[in-house]
Structure formats: C-alpha cells, structure tokens
Amino acid sequence: MENEFRLADLAARVGARLEGEAGIVVSGVAPIEEAGPGQVTFLANPKYAVFARETKASAVIAKSRVEGSQAAFLLSDNPYFTFACTVELFHPPMRPPAGISPAAHVHPGARLGKDVTVSPFVAVAEGAVIGDQTVLYPGVVVGERTSVGEDCRLYPNVVLYHDVRLGARVILHAGCVIGSDGFGFAPSPKGYRKIPQVGTVEIEDDVEIGANTTVDRAALGVTRIRRGTKIDNLVQVGHNVVIGSDTVIAAQAGISGSCRIGNRVMIGGQAGLAGHLEVEDGIMLGAKSGVPDSLRASESRVWSGIPAMPHPTWLRLAMLLPKLPDLFRRVRRLEVGKIPKGEE
Amino acid sequence: MENEFRLADLAARVGARLEGEAGIVVSGVAPIEEAGPGQVTFLANPKYAVFARETKASAVIAKSRVEGSQAAFLLSDNPYFTFACTVELFHPPMRPPAGISPAAHVHPGARLGKDVTVSPFVAVAEGAVIGDQTVLYPGVVVGERTSVGEDCRLYPNVVLYHDVRLGARVILHAGCVIGSDGFGFAPSPKGYRKIPQVGTVEIEDDVEIGANTTVDRAALGVTRIRRGTKIDNLVQVGHNVVIGSDTVIAAQAGISGSCRIGNRVMIGGQAGLAGHLEVEDGIMLGAKSGVPDSLRASESRVWSGIPAMPHPTWLRLAMLLPKLPDLFRRVRRLEVGKIPKGEE
C-alpha cells in the first residue's frame, strides 16, 4: 500500500527544498512522536519543535530547519499543504474497479458515464445522470433526474433525492442526505399543512460533505453550496441556504433556512445560525456560537459566543463568567456600605 | 411537471379572494424577487411590501392588497396556508408506481396492503404490516412485527426497528431511525451492564420526521409522538419521551429520556432538554436553549437561553453579556472609590 521515494525525488514531487541527504529512502508518513527511520513526518507548529529534535524520522516537513535535529528537512512555505501532497504520494487514493454490479438497480432511463463504479445495492432512478469515473459505494440511492458530475465519490448509503445536481469531484461521506424536504409548514386551525418543497439542491465542484450531514432542498428555487467548500459530519443545512466557495463548516453546526454564507468563511463545531441571515466573506465563527443576526466583517472578522459577539469580547466574557457570582457579592457589599440599615 | 390555472379558478380552489383579472393564466410559483409573468408569488411579511410593488409576478398571495403593485392579488387571512395549497396545486405530489420490486426482500410472513410501493433493496421482516398506498423507497428496513399505516412515505434508508407502530400519512425522511435502543446502562464494578430496551415507539397520524433523526424505543412502555407533530433533521428523541400533537421541533434539538412535551409546543434548533422534565402545552423554546427544569406556561410562554429563562429576560441578558467586562471595570471603580488604599 505504501511507495518508496528518495528524498530528493520526494522533494521535487511535492515542491519542497531538501536540506539533507538526497539519497535517503523513505517509504511512509507518521506522526512526529511515532515516526521512525524510513518515515517522513510533519512539524505543524513551531512550538512542537522539541519533537523535531527528538524524532527518529528520516525527514521532517517544516517551514524552517530545527537546530539540533538529526533528520533531513523538507522545507516549504506551506508545510501543511506539502504534507497533504506527501501523504497522497505515499497513499494514492484507492479506487474500486469500474463496472456495474449485477446486484445494483439502475433504471434503463438513467445515463451512466464511462468507467463508473456502481456497487451492489445501489439504486439509480429514471433520468439520473452519473458522470465518468464516479464511484457509487453500496447502498447509495440516486433519485429521479438527479445528476452527479465526473469523478465523484458517494460513500455507502448516501441518499440523493430527485432533481439534485452535483458538480465534479464531489465527495459525500456515508449516510449523507442531499435534497430532503425543507422544514416548512403553515399553521391552520386543523393543524400544520406541509409546504411542498419543490426547489432543489446544487452542489458545485470539489465540495466535500461529511457523514450523516443533511442538506435540505429549497422550498422554491435552490439550496446551493459553491465550489471547494468543505462540510464536516452531522451538519444541518436548511432549505434555500446559499454557501459560498472555499468555506469550511465543522461538525454538528446548523445553518437555518435562507441563510447566505459567504466565501472563505469558517464555522466552528456546534455553531448555530438563525434563519435568513448573512455571514460575510472571510468571517470566522467560533465553535458553539449562537448567531441571531447577520455578521458583518466591518464590525469583526472573528465572532464567538451565545449570542455571537466579537471574539475578543467573548474571550474576556468567558474569563469573567465564572467570577460573576463573586461580582454579585461585591455589588451587594457596595450597596450595604451605601444603604443605611432599615432601608433595605 | 407544472399545471396551468386561470386566476379565478386558482382563487376558488385555494379559497382566496381574487382582486385582479379573472382570466389571467398562471403556470407556476416563484419567490417574490424572482417571479415573472405567468407566475404566482407570496408576500409572507408586510415589511417586504416593497417587493410586491416591484414584482413582475402575475399574482401575489397576501393578507391585503399592496398599493402601487401591478400584480393581481389573491387575498387570504392565512396567506402562508393559501400559499401551501397553491404550491401543491402546481406541484401535486409525485408518487412512484405501486408494486413490489423483485429486488426487494419481503418476508412471506409480512402483510402488505393495496397499492404499496416496495422499492429495490427494501427489507420487510416477519410479521410486519404495511398499509395501503404506502411508499417504501430503496434501502428502507422494516423490523419484525412493525406496522406502518396507510399512505405513509418512508424515504431511502429509513430504519424501523422491530415492534414499532406508525399511523397513517407519516413521512419519514432519508436515514431516519425509529426504535433504536434507548441509552440505559447500569454501572457495576465490572463495567456497564446494558438495560435491555424492551419497550417500543408509537408515531401517530400525520407526523413528519426529518432526515437522520433518531427516535429511541422505550426501556419499558412506549416512546410516543402524537398526531400532526413535525420534527426536523438530526433531532434526538430519547427513550420514553412523549411528544404531544401539533408540536414542531427544529433541527438538531435533543429531547432527553422520559421528557413529556405538550401539544402545540415549538422547540428551536439545537435546543436541549434534560431528562424527565415537562414542557407544557403551547410553550415556545428558543434555538440553542438549554432546559434543566420543567417549563410552565403560567411562568412564561416563551423561553430561551442557557439555562432557559423567560424570553424577555434572555433578550435583555443577551444584550448585556457583551458589556459584562465593562461592568466588572465599573464595579472595580466603585470599589476603588470606596475602599481606602492599603485595605486592598
């Protein structure tokens, strides 16, 4: 499963500058505490430089050399990116063989591209289109007229409802659901009446979405996730939400209906956004934040807390909250000092 | 996929009063900013009246006429409800053809009603009962002795454990799990011992439950969701919970074991309720609230915050929290003003 490279060749392939012996052979990657001879490791954070000094790894990917280390160095301005390329070299993506399992169920009115993998127990409905090289793992369900681009991976038991559109190189992890009905009901004296959710979902190229995440179809119109955005596990994306490009959303966050999330936004785990609000480009939102209103970059680039406030304010608040009981006591003392007895 | 109506006919069918030309023909619905000629749109909120003035839609569903608009008006006391009916007219629910796929697995000891749809890779176990007109999408699993009422829709990969009961017209979205074991373990010196969860789940008529939501079976007795209640995606309903009628629960909320939720309750997204508590009829609970104790309508109808408090209190608190660091400074100043130097 692992390949071998001379350090000079590895450096050339991943675009790093080698400081060390060109001829050393490496055959794998490992965390810095565990790496041994023949392995490459990675110094993410200069504060862990001590590990680079002690490591038995043959080579360390880093921003700059660490004095006192016996290892060779693969230097890069973006070591995390270089690390990504290195891991990929040693572990080229596995791909199940192309072909349509006789245990799959593909409607004769569906269109499959070249070199598609359709695993057992996959159901592809009428009018669906599957792009070249795309892999559908077991139990994937593709609804009527849904189209999936080239070179996508839909892991086991992913469900795409009808009329959904996926771009190229989209990765959906197991159990992810795209296109379920948005949550819309009109109250009436006889109980709630369902608002039919007749819109759809469009997911652009190079999006990755985590396991058991749910993305609802629009009531009318389109729920949209733009190019290159990455969404973690168990996230909820409500109907008519638009999420920009290169945005990152951590696990268990929830985006209520009709939110507009910008480009290069970062949303922390378990954060929640109320409906119909806007988060401007480049904003960072802390884990577990609760956002009742739109977030403007002009006011703050980083927000946290419940309700969300500029991050420096939240940091001070978080330090002071445990001291609030004491503050109550202090105010009481001030009052008692001021208020003549009998007036209380 | 879309139908056509003269406005007079549409008004009659959805119970609205037409102000405008009876003979105008409309063939679809669209959001107010996007709607064009031949389309009907919807004015949800009088504060968006400006859109009604500028819209190119042929007709607007609203509570009252908006001066200056060129569109016809379909007036209704409950425009959201009228909108729901209108969307349904233009988009009558699609229904896969009835029939049992040869690629499904139905135990000979299961009983299927009339005009049932059993899709490929559906597994129906011994003793299960499926009501007339019910649709089981691909990958649905129905456990032993579980009964599903008439005209239900179970979207792909829904799982019903054994001995669960569903009423009529229940909609379960993809990946929803009903009847998994409640979370009950008895500590012992040798580790936790599982409390067998030998109760069940009953879901009454007209309930809708979102994608990847989980509803645990009771330890003993029944976890119950009453008629007409609507639950969003990724919600957790613990064992022995009882949820009343016409209650609405937004995405990622969590209801701990043995809670009793009343009728016409509204629970916001990511709200969490501790175990064994009661939420009285008609209560509204804000998004992200944390509820440690029972909520009484006599104390407040609307609750929010962590811990949950009457909503007006939470609104004031939410405004003041970012000012808490300043309050600490102000109290310090008061103390310094009072306390003679040297005493500190």
Place this chain on the structure above:
Amino acid sequence: MENEFRLADLAARVGARLEGEAGIVVSGVAPIEEAGPGQVTFLANPKYAVFARETKASAVIAKSRVEGSQAAFLLSDNPYFTFACTVELFHPPMRPPAGISPAAHVHPGARLGKDVTVSPFVAVAEGAVIGDQTVLYPGVVVGERTSVGEDCRLYPNVVLYHDVRLGARVILHAGCVIGSDGFGFAPSPKGYRKIPQVGTVEIEDDVEIGANTTVDRAALGVTRIRRGTKIDNLVQVGHNVVIGSDTVIAAQAGISGSCRIGNRVMIGGQAGLAGHLEVEDGIMLGAKSGVPDSLRASESRVWSGIPAMPHPTWLRLAMLLPKLPDLFRRVRRLEVGKIPKGEE
C-alpha cells in the same frame, strides 16, 4: 416473548435477597406507576417511595424495603444493575437465525466465522473478517480488510469503511458510520487541499454506539474507543480521538480531533470539546457544556457551562444570569449615587 419465574427463583438468578413469599409467580417487568399483579417493578430513587407504597406490582426491586407496601421486595445493593438482569431474564435477546442471505453480497475474499447472520442487502468487501455469531442486519456495509469481532450486532445500514477493527460484543445502532474521513484540509491559494486520511479506527470489546453516530478514521494512526465505553445517538467523534474504558457519552455530543478522553468519564448531551485537549479519568461533564481547554480532576471532578467551569460555579452562575439585567441597574444606581450630576 415473556417468561415466568417464582420469586425465590428470580431472586436467586439475579442475586437479590427476597423479602416476601417465595412462591409468587411473576411474568414480566413494568414501570412502577403501571405495574400490576404478576409483574416486577423497580424503585430507582428513594424519593419515589410513595409509588412503592401504592404499586400493585407483585415485587419491587429496591435497595431497602419500603414500609407500607404490599409488594414483595427483591433487595440489592445495586438495584439498577439487578433490574437490568431481571429485564434480561424476562426478555432474553432475540437473535435472527444464522445464515447468509442469498440477497447479500459477500466478496469471495472475505472470511466469515461460524453462525454468522448476513441479512439481505449486506455488502462485505474483500479481505473483511466477520467473527463467530455476529449479526449483520440489512443494509450493513463492511469495507475492505475491516474486521468485526465475535458476537457483534450491526443494526441496519451501519457503515464500516475499510481497514477498521471492531472487538467482540460490539453493538452499533442503525446508521452509525465508522471510519469516515477525518476533517483535514490544507489551505492554498487555489483552495483547500484534502489531507488524505490514511489512519484507521479501532473499537474495543463491549462498546455500544448509537444510531447515526459518526466516528472518523485517523489522519495518521488510530482513532480509538476502549473497552466497555457507551456512546449515544448522533455523536461526533473526530479523527485521532482516543476515548478510554467505561466512558459514557450522551446524544449529540461532539469530540473534536485528537482529544484524549479518560476512563470512566461521563459526557452530557450536546456537550462540545475543542480539539487536542485532555479530559482526565472520572470527570463528569454537564450537558451542553463547551470545553475550550483540558479538564483536570484535581481542579474539579464535575464541570459544566460555556465555557466549562467547575459545576458548583456553573450552578451559581446559572441562577444569577437571569438577574444580570438587574445587576446592571443596581450598579447604575450605585454610580449615580456616587457621581455628582454633570460629571456623567
């Protein structure tokens, strides 16, 4: 489905001391408010002793006799544990018959143990190993080279990615996903680049994991859940997390990447932990807590709140928060009392 026992025999089997008539026959268990003649019930909490006095149950499992009750008593130092054993006696676990469904898809290069149940629409990939007596319910997917121990239960639509390892007697509830890619991306000027997640997941003996919970595989190395730990529904476990033995994690909690959770830890529902932190053995973390830093048992055994603080502090804080608007007013009053008019 239920069995019958004389009380004396029942007491002997579950290790309880009988106070009452040995010959009374019981045939089931029920909650204390509902139990009738012929049933056993359970007094969890001495404060519900009133129910034990009024119950019509034939016998009550409890720590000590309740005066005034007509029922027999089954006394135990650990009544909850004794209750677990009793329920199990009356409801011995059901087991689907062993055998491989012709509607399953088992790769010829997979290895199945003795008396394995492989249900319809189960996919077992090349190199997978399934231990003796293990049950795979419909729709389960087992990836390449993944091994599952003896006597496990994988409920419908569970997904195990490739190279995952499960111990013996592991229970995974429906829709649970093990081994999905961790959330790791390196930013670059051209957008995010995926860090290939080339580690794995190991789950030790006697672990139980709830419905639709997700456990990500390590980037490098292993995400590990140790013996006897119990995890509820919709929980997120990030890449490279290590969770100790006999730990309990309630629904919708989220554990970020590289956390180290100790043994016998208890984590409440919807709690969230930031990445790379440590929670020491035996710590209890309240529901909905937000944990930004490691938790040390020497500082407090019980933590709660956002941010997490020692539980007694949080309890005081939670009582005071609704009074904060009033505190602002009180401080204002103090200031006005101090500050001469005109200076404001």
